[in-house]
Amino acid sequence: xxxxxxxxxxxxxDEALDVFSQASRKFFGNAxxxxxxxxxxxxxxxISRQQLAEMLNIKKEGIIFTxxxxxxxxxxxxxxxxxxxxxxNHLIVSRTEHASIANFVAKLEHEGYEVTYLRHxxxxxxxxxxxxxxxSEKTCLVIVQHVxxxxxxxxxxxxxxxxxxxxxxxxxVDCVQSFAKLPLGKLSALCDGLSVSSHKVxxxxxxxxVIFPAIHQLKASVPNITHEFGFRPGTVDVPxxxxxxxxxxxxGNIMEDERKRISMLRVQLIERLAERKVDFQIIDxxxxxxxxxxxxxxxxxxxxxxxxxLNQKGFAVSTGSAxxxxxxxxxxxxxxxGKSEDEAHQFVRFSFGKNTTADDIHxxxxxxxMIASIR
Numbered sequence: 001x002x003x004x005x006x007x008x009x010x011x012x013x014d015e016a017l018d019v020f021s022q023a024s025r026k027f028f029g030n031a032x033x034x035x036x037x038x039x040x041x042x043x044x045x046x047i048s049r050q051q052l053a054e055m056l057n058i059k060k061e062g063i064i065f066t067x068x069x070x071x072x073x074x075x076x077x078x079x080x081x082x083x084x085x086x087x088x089n090h091l092i093v094s095r096t097e098h099a100s101i102a103n104f105v106a107k108l109e110h111e112g113y114e115v116t117y118l119r120h121x122x123x124x125x126x127x128x129x130x131x132x133x134x135x136s137e138k139t140c141l142v143i144v145q146h147v148x149x150x151x152x153x154x155x156x157x158x159x160x161x162x163x164x165x166x167x168x169x170x171x172x173v174d175c176v177q178s179f180a181k182l183p184l185g186k187l188s189a190l191c192d193g194l195s196v197s198s199h200k201v202x203x204x205x206x207x208x209x210v211i212f213p214a215i216h217q218l219k220a221s222v223p224n225i226t227h228e229f230g231f232r233p234g235t236v237d238v239p240x241x242x243x244x245x246x247x248x249x250x251x252g253n254i255m256e257d258e259r260k261r262i263s264m265l266r267v268q269l270i271e272r273l274a275e276r277k278v279d280f281q282i283i284d285x286x287x288x289x290x291x292x293x294x295x296x297x298x299x300x301x302x303x304x305x306x307x308x309x310l311n312q313k314g315f316a317v318s319t320g321s322a323x324x325x326x327x328x329x330x331x332x333x334x335x336x337x338g339k340s341e342d343e344a345h346q347f348v349r350f351s352f353g354k355n356t357t358a359d360d361i362h363x364x365x366x367x368x369x370m371i372a373s374i375r
Contacts (some may be wrong), residue, residue: 002360003316006200006353007149007177007293013202013247020204020243031236032227041238048238048245052209055252056194057185062215064228065207065241069176069197070100072210075232076193077104078221079212080141080170088169090114090138094126094155095336096148098174102332105143114138120336123285124153131160135167145174146187150333150349152293153285154182161190176200176208180251181259181292188213198244201251202354207240251354262352263291265361269350270294272365278372283334283347292353297339297346298372306348309371315364318349 003011023044029037031045046060053060066072093105095117109115116134119127126144135142142164144155157173164171172193175184179196188194188211198207212218215229225233251258273280283295298306303319310317319331330344339347350364 001314001316002363004350004352004356004360004364005316005318006356007152007349007351008318009199009205010202010353011355012204013250015250016203016243016247019246020239023239023242027238027242031238044242045236045238048241051245051249055180055184055248056188056211058188058211058213061229062212064210064212064215064231065236066210066232067206067237068199068208069098069174069195072195072197072208073098073100073172073174074104075221076172076195076210076212077101077108077141077143079210079218079231080172080193081108082221083170083217083219084140088138088140090116090136090140092116092118092131092134092139092142092169094118094144095120096124096150096333097143097145098149098176101143101145101174118144120338122337123288124148124151124283124333124337125155125285125288126160128156128159128163132163135163135169137167139167139169141170141172143172143174145177146184147175147177147182147290147293148333149177149293150331150347151283151285151295151337152177152290154178154288154290156288157187157190177293178290180248180255181290183255192218196248198240198247201244201248203244203247204240207237207244254354258354259291262356265352265356265358266291266294268358269361269365272362273368276365276369278369280368280372283337283339292351294350294352296348296350297343298348298368299346301346301372303346303348306368306371310364310367313367315367318351319347 027041027044029041031042049060049063052063119130147154171191173191175194176197180201194211196209199205220231279299281297307317307319330341331347334344334347
């Protein structure tokens with residue numbers, strides 16, 4: 001099968017798998033144990049933490065390893081709320097956040113927190129004027145993802161950060177889709193929290209990190225935790241972390257070359273569909289776009305129908321975030337940018353990765369032309 005759903009998850013890198021296997025055998029100790037076996041595991045953990053810190057241009061103490069992006073998001077929100085006085089109970093959240101954030105914020109709203117949901121422009125970027133209108137001295141936290149998982153729009157984090165800083169609120173940025181695909185060294189200095197995930201960068205599932213660049217200014221949401229500088233309980237998965245960092249570094253080293261290569265594949269698919277007069281629309285933000293994600297709608301065709309037809313023909317694609325699959329509701333991102341329900345149901349997401357080839361793109365164009373011609 002030709003896999004074109006890299007935004008959902010990625011195959012485990014061979015070198016990362018070898019590191020996981022070796023670390024599981026040689027560094028199985030609890031990194032918090034005081035004997036030599038534990039110390040060896042702690043040393044590997046420290047090396048991994050330092051390597052990830054160098055990728056993000058922060059001090060290693062600001063990295064808290066977690067079970068993945070979802071836990072990272074929820075841990076960040078809990079930490080920021082715990083670090084502000086109770087009267088600062090106002091949260092501002094974009095309408096297109098990952099389910100881990102959207103659901104957790106909805107829970108907080110039910111518990112009495114005041115929540116404002118930001119409007120979006122037609123290209124997917126947040127409405128900066130609306131953000132300025134919503135901020136107040138009561139605002140505790142602003143949450144805006146860096147790259148949207150459904151349409152790939154890149155949010156203007158630098159501009160957002162300047163506005164949020166004026167009100168001394170925290171800014172959390174979900175970087176799960178952008179990590180190791182876009183440089184984050186400068187961005188880490190613009191926000192108070194970043195979330196990253198292993199399985200989006202060819203590492204193992206069940207591993208990730210939340211990044212707190214100014215962790216010394218924060219308060220843990222649960223007292224007396226002994227792991228991860230007191231911010232996250234539980235025995236640390238050292239083999240998973242070593243494997244994660246191996247994969248992330250490997251992808252980060254080819255970041256720019258991959259961006260250029262995947263940009264060319266994206267253009268090839270669009271051009272071939274246009275040449276064959278397939279009736280489609282691109283959902284993107286032009287120059288503020290991660291090329292790895294291509295969102296298309298096909299006139300008169302349900303996205304789910306296209307996905308199932310492509311699956312029968314040997315292609316793995318999606319109709320949105322993997323966390324939303326199984327729900328009949330239209331894409332919340334498409335609705336947030338002003339599309340109708342019909343347009344939202346026509347949405348199909350193609351996401352490209354390091355194993356995607358030009359031949360894959362040509363075959364995909366052939367199949368899409370065939371599917372569109374028989375409607």
